Amino acid sequence: MSGGGAAPWQILIVDDDRDVHITTEFALGSETFGGRSLKFQHAFSAIEAEKILAQANEIAVILLDVVMESDDAGLRLVKIIRDQLGLSIPRIILRTGHPGYAPERDVIRDYDIDDYRTKSELSRARLFTSVATALRAYERLRQLQEANQRLEAMTRDLEILNVEYLEQREAAMAAAQAKSRFLANVSHELRTPLNAIVGFSELSLRALENGEKVPPAYMQDVLDAGRRLATLVDDILDFSQLDARRRRLICEPTGIQEILDYQQELLMGESGRLGVNLTINRGDPAVQCEIDRSALTKVLGHIIANALRYSPRGKDVAISWHLRDGDVVIDIADRGPGIPKAVRSNLDEPFSIGQDVLTKDASGLGLGLTICRHLMTMMGGRISIEDRDGGGSIVSLQFPRYAA
Secondary structure, three states, X not given: OEOOOEOOEEEEEEOOOHHHHHHHHHHHOOOEEOOEEEEEEEEOOHHHHHHHHHOOOOEEEEEEEOOOOOOXXXXXXXXXXXXXXXXXXXXXXXXXXXXXXXXXXXXXXXXXXXXXXXXXXXXHHHHHHHHHHHHHHHHHHHHHHHHHHHHHHHHHHHHHHHHHHHHHHHHHHHHHHHHHHHHXXXXXXXXXXXXXXXXXXXXXXXXXXXXXXXXXXXXXXXXXXXXXXXXXXXXXXXXXXXXXXXXXXXXXXXXXXXXHHHHHHHHHHHHHHHOOEEEEEOOOOOOEXXXXXXXXXXXXXXXXXXXXXXXXXXXXXXXXXXXXXXXXXXXXXXXXXXXXXXXXXXXXXXXXHOOOOOOOOOOOOOOHHHHHHHHHHHOOOEEEEEEOOOOOEEEEEXXXXXXX
């Protein structure tokens, strides 16, 4: 090698005359082109050359005899090289000792070759000129091929990036629309209890100014609206903490029956107002679990309140619990309209769960189930929702009895 270790040019000599191989290598063996020497490979038939070319190689120039095992063996090999092997970059110089077998004009016109010479006219200088010209053409074509491959790779990368961009753009637009709906829900839901508080407060104040008694119903409505407003604000704050990964669990021993009794006592007034019977199938009060009490209370409060809100008057919401393989399982069963499958499959999409404010039947931001899902996951548990025989749903909370 020469040229600072650059790989030599690969030259394939294809000729059935061994003397041609010897004289060609003797004539060109000491030559260099572009700072690179020449290295020769030898084939003594078209079939042998085809086998060499079919393997991975970096042959730049093929010095090819026309007449070998047949009168047109070289010409047929040109077709095989270009059409069957798909080698468009290596340059081909045809040589012949019988120019009458293949007229030069027809060969140059019909075959993808760089030169066509009779062996008698190929002096050492003329042979080097032909090879050097072919090497220069080979190098330009190879550079063009590499550039085209890079361009194709860039095109594929751009297509992938474009698809990703369109997907992200579509997701961003969907998120923006969902958040717009969510903000509309927030403003509507906050305005409703605020209007009730302001309205009934004004009526109460007017009654007092006129020396009249304030109807207890007014104060009850103000209290209910205040509680509703506090719940909405709590939901928003809870979700903001979860979304920012700021919520931390504080696990402590907690009686399962104790926490369920607390929920029953807390929601007894709401169940009476709605005309829904809230029952708990009691278990062993001594059974405890290691859990974040506030997180479990939040989850139970959301799910039981929803079950009460959506259950028809006169129906029951039944709560039961049991132990299963070291886990605590709490079931909340109602006789409401059921939870749509779209909601069940989108518990991680807070802005898409809530119904539109103009069409929904009950109030809510659509955050409750999402918050519950995140809190249960943090506690190593899960929420499952099933349809109940005879109508309604069963929401099951399953979590480890002892914190990891």
